[in-house]
Amino acid sequence: MRDKVVTVPGPGRVELVEQDAAELRPGTFRVRTLFSGVSAGTELSYVKGTNPYLNVAWNADLGLFQPGEASTPYPVTRLGYMQVAEVVESATPAVEVGAVGAMTYGHRTGHVADPLAERFVPLPDDLDPLLGVYVAHMGPICANGLLHAAADLYGTDVRGLGDGVRGRRVAVVGSGVVALLTALFARRHGAASVVVLDPTPRRREVAEALGLETLDPEADDPAVVLKTRWAHTAGDRGADVVFQCRGQAWALHLALRLLRPQGTVIDLAFYQAGADAVRLGEEFHHNGLSLRCAQIGRVPRGLAPTWDRERLSADTIDLLRAYGDLIRKHLVSAVVPFEEAPTLLTDLAERRRQELQVVLTP
Numbered sequence: 001m002r003d004k005v006v007t008v009p010g011p012g013r014v015e016l017v018e019q020d021a022a023e024l025r026p027g028t029f030r031v032r033t034l035f036s037g038v039s040a041g042t043e044l045s046y047v048k049g050t051n052p053y054l055n056v057a058w059n060a061d062l063g064l065f066q067p068g069e070a071s072t073p074y075p076v077t078r079l080g081y082m083q084v085a086e087v088v089e090s091a092t093p094a095v096e097v098g099a100v101g102a103m104t105y106g107h108r109t110g111h112v113a114d115p116l117a118e119r120f121v122p123l124p125d126d127l128d129p130l131l132g133v134y135v136a137h138m139g140p141i142c143a144n145g146l147l148h149a150a151a152d153l154y155g156t157d158v159r160g161l162g163d164g165v166r167g168r169r170v171a172v173v174g175s176g177v178v179a180l181l182t183a184l185f186a187r188r189h190g191a192a193s194v195v196v197l198d199p200t201p202r203r204r205e206v207a208e209a210l211g212l213e214t215l216d217p218e219a220d221d222p223a224v225v226l227k228t229r230w231a232h233t234a235g236d237r238g239a240d241v242v243f244q245c246r247g248q249a250w251a252l253h254l255a256l257r258l259l260r261p262q263g264t265v266i267d268l269a270f271y272q273a274g275a276d277a278v279r280l281g282e283e284f285h286h287n288g289l290s291l292r293c294a295q296i297g298r299v300p301r302g303l304a305p306t307w308d309r310e311r312l313s314a315d316t317i318d319l320l321r322a323y324g325d326l327i328r329k330h331l332v333s334a335v336v337p338f339e340e341a342p343t344l345l346t347d348l349a350e351r352r353r354q355e356l357q358v359v360l361t362p
Helices: 040-048 129-134 138-154 177-188 201-209 222-229 249-258 309-331 338-349
Strands: 002-010 013-020 029-037 057-059 064-066 083-090 100-103 110-113 169-173 193-197 213-215 231-233 239-244 259-267 290-293 332-337 357-361
Touching: 002 338, 013 338, 029 129, 040 338, 083 129, 100 129, 129 138, 129 309, 138 177, 138 239, 138 259, 138 290, 138 309, 169 177, 169 249, 177 193, 177 201, 177 239, 177 309, 201 213, 201 309, 213 222, 222 231, 222 249, 239 249, 249 259, 309 332, 332 338, 338 357
Parallel strands: 169 193, 169 239, 193 213, 239 259, 259 290, 332 357
Antiparallel strands: 002 013, 029 083, 029 110, 029 357, 057 064, 083 100
């Protein structure tokens, strides 16, 4: 038995290789891939060579990048974290043959997993299994953004995912997958207003097709537009919370300008080129703003174990039940066979092809 695996042997190079399938050991289970979603930001950083793990050492104990041997050197043999799979063999009572679930094992046509070490999130029968690519990791990334907004208001007394957005005016900078799912989460959980800001017309069209309001940040100054519209009291105008989802310095600068005084930017972006253009001496300083990184590696301090990845996955399933048809129609822009993965990823990295969400199928 052989599995096809997407690898990155070096910058700008992507290959599809065959490997002998792993042996099924006691306590493990074997799956065959049904769908494998492409996370354009993270994955392309390995193709382009911009991911910091490729160049320096990550000291997990200190939480620091330091000079030294790269933590993830080339070749990169595990790429991606948005898989949906069917169990075809099982040597554990924890997972039954025939079960379909969301996992995070990378772009490969088959995998042997240990349920003690890897998550398998069963998908409900009423959910389109293709949408399961969001359940194990991508959806929880976005849900964790809302959780950070809630913790910003309530500390450890968070009762629900909507605590940080309910009845509030919300801006979302960017219109990629993370931004759009985050905006839908905010609307789902009772935000008074949700506005998505992105300079790309096609992406704004997708946001609007999902029922979201948009603004073009390159037209009229969106900070002026929203601060004129969103008045709280005299001298207190702007978004209650901004979710920053585009990994470019101008986007973070815009996010800060959209906030009301003493507001918070919840940052879900990955700044591969740094953020030298962020002018922290302007609105950030004069309006007493806050910036919180909502990275999926942790929930806000004090909320674990009540809030964990399983709960965030359950919230994702709830979101997909509510908006699944729209997400499938407008957010998933291409479904392509595994054999096309090398050409697809290199074309995306070189900007020869533009896609919002690509899903690979064996």
